[in-house]
Amino acid sequence: MxxxxxxxxxxxxxFLGCSQISGDGPASSLRLDRAEALVSDDPHHLPFDAVEWERVALPDAWDKTRPGLSGGVWYRIPVLISGQVNEPWAVLLPRFSMNAAIWWNGRMLGSGGSMSDPVARNWSRPLSLLLPADSLEQGEHWLYIYLRALAHDAGGLGYVYVGPHKYLKPLFERNTFIHITxxxxxxxxxxxxxxxxxxxxxxxxxxxxxxxxxxxxxxxxxxxxxxxxxxxxxxxxxxxxxxxxxxxxxxxxxxxxxxxxxxxxxxxxxxxxxxxxxxxxxxxxxxxxxxxxxxxxxxxxxxxxxxxxxxxxxxxxxxxxxxxxxxxxxxxxxxxxxxxxxxxxxxxxxxxxxxxxxxxxxxxxxxxxxxxxxxxxxxxxxxxxxxxxLEAEEKVAEISIKLQQESKRRLELERKRILTEERHRFTRELHDGMGGHLVALKSMLAEKGAEADNAPFSEVLDQAIRDMRLIIDAVGDECDDIGMILGLLRSRMEHELKAADLHVTWNMISLPAGCLLREGSSIHLVRILQEAITNIIRHADASWVEIRATEFRQGSKSMVRIDVADNGEGIVQKNSRGRGIGNMEQRCEVLGGQLSVEGNPHGGTLVSLTLPCREL
CATH class of the missing domain: 1.20.1070 (Rhopdopsin 7-helix transmembrane proteins)
Structure with a gap:
């Protein structure tokens, strides 16, 4: 408010300020409020000898004194200069309508524009002209003004001022500013x-x-x-x-x-x-x-x-x-x-x-x-x-991001579904095809008798069947949890370890649930551990083996360390490493981890595998 x-x-x-503005001129100038008027349509020849002049008072508003007049009116005004003039003088018409031309002692000074059609329109535009310096001697002078206006244009002439230019100029500028500017x-x-x-x-x-x-x-x-x-x-x-x-x-x-x-x-x-x-x-x-x-x-x-x-x-x-x-x-x-x-x-x-x-x-x-x-x-x-x-754009962007995420999620689910189906198909074919052939071959050897002669073949067949089942478990179930992979490996190799008369310790107490490998890489971990255990059974001549899994932090990453230790003969020389260890190292690189195989000075071998856990 x-x-x-x-x-x-x-x-x-x-409004009040504008209403107080008046056209009063300076006291040092002459304000002329009496004149003689003559109606005439000739703006070029001064009517010196005309006898029809009539006295009028200024301002002379035509709508009151000459209603409906369309044309021109001559005004003549006597000006008495009583003293010597030593500075420029001017004549000022603050208000007139529509156009005016000014003469001084029969000499034209100027006008406000065209007197013929189209007549210059000076509704409120003041007119100021300098008087000739050689015509300002002491005595009576005659000022002639010709005014032209069309009917219904509110024609007329206001007060006329004659005096020193320096006093009339502020009045002229004030009227110009108020009415024009x-x-x-x-x-x-x-x-x-x-x-x-x-x-x-x-x-x-x-x-x-x-x-x-x-x-x-x-x-x-x-x-x-x-x-x-x-x-x-x-x-x-x-x-x-x-x-x-x-x-x-x-x-x-x-x-x-x-x-x-x-x-x-x-x-x-x-x-x-x-x-x-x-x-x-x-x-x-x-x-x-x-x-x-x-x-x-x-x-x-x-x-x-x-x-x-x-x-x-x-x-x-x-x-x-x-x-x-x-x-x-x-x-x-x-x-x-x-x-x-x-x-x-x-x-x-x-x-x-x-x-x-x-x-x-x-x-x-x-x-x-x-x-x-x-x-x-x-x-x-x-x-x-x-x-x-902006809010709508933010919402659209947010929805777009969610849709993209949902689209990626659906594509990932579809990819996983297809991959799972393909794995199941592969393991099913492997079980029904290769597994069936291996079991049939084992049955044929058993039917022929001579178990002593066929024992090596049966042992190889059993190993092949166990190996095939281990692959089926690792590939077919698509399990990336390290704890479950170790449990699966334990169940599949338990028979082989007992047959080798090895005392086996599985230590996974410090391994929390939810430690995951890279997606689809469980077979590599199974093969690394299988190779390490198989080497112990075949070459180490050990009496016990310990498989230990530990979770730890390396900076901001979660890591898992898996150790396979035995009390066998151990590895003395690096050159003694065969193709199996090389394959283990290659698989470890695929997992993004590190593999170390070291001989223990007190006997035995320590195989250490360090792997990064996948973040959910």
């Missing part, structure tokens, strides 16, 4: 707001209030342009029609924007107002007979009525809903109507050639206030949408 109070106070102070600033502000709202509406088409505010700003740009444009791009009549139509179009578009801004539309009312506006504009263009001012008075009255309607609607909506933006818009429109009410009071009760008109500044300020609120609202909406977009 503090922002609303600050904006209201600022607008009221600006500020009008250009208002036009630029209106155009920028219109462009920004138009672009935002193009990007966010759901915010129709931006479209209507942009269109209202476009209409008002023509109204302000009428104050600063000297030569319109079309004829006087059509330009006046564009300006008056723009005034009505601004009000209609503002109504559309208000309805959408406070979300309180009335479709039937909107259609009726648009239809009346379009119909009245077209009728004025076709049947006005050149007098657009009278025809468009209807627009002025309707605009005031719609302004009160919009203010009341916004305030009522604020009271019903507490919506701050409704109060803000109502106050902004009230400020614009305050400016318009000032100009209406000046037109009815004051002299327009000496008063300041401020209505052209009201709508730009209103557009600035409402547009700023809308921009903040749209900016907040865009930020919210951007946040939602």
């Amino acid at each position: 503090s922002k609303i109070h600050f904006g209201t106070v600022a607008l009221v102070l600006l 500020l009008a250009w600033v208002a036009l630029v502000i209106t155009s920028v707001i219109t462009l920004v709202m138009g672009v935002l509406w193009f990007l966010q088409k759901k915010h129709l209030e931006l479209f209507w505010m942009a269109l209202a700003g476009l209409f008002w740009s023509f109204v302000i342009g009428n104050q600063v444009l000297k030569y319109p791009p079309v004829s006087h009549y059509y330009w006046e029609w564009i300006v008056f139509s723009s005034l009505g179009g601004f009000t209609v578009c503002l109504l559309m924007a208000v309805h959408r801004f406070i979300e309180r539309g009335n479709e039937h009312l909107e259609r009726a107002i648009v239809a009346i506006y379009v119909l009245n504009s077209l009728l004025a263009l076709a049947y006005s007979g050149g007098n657009l001012v009278i025809w468009f008075n209807f627009f002025h009255i309707a605009s005031i009525a719609l302004g009160f309607y919009m203010v009341c609607l916004c305030l009522w909506h604020y009271r019903q809903t507490g919506m701050i933006k409704a109060l803000w818009m109502g106050m902004a429109i009230s400020c614009a109507m305050l400016f318009a009410g000032h100009d209406w009071w000046v037109t009815i009760h004051a002299e327009h050639l000496t008063s300041l008109f401020v209505m052209q500044f009201g709508p730009p300020l209103m557009l600035l206030l409402i547009g700023g609120w809308m921009l903040m609202h749209v900016s907040s909406s865009l930020r919210s949408q951007e946040q939602q977009r």
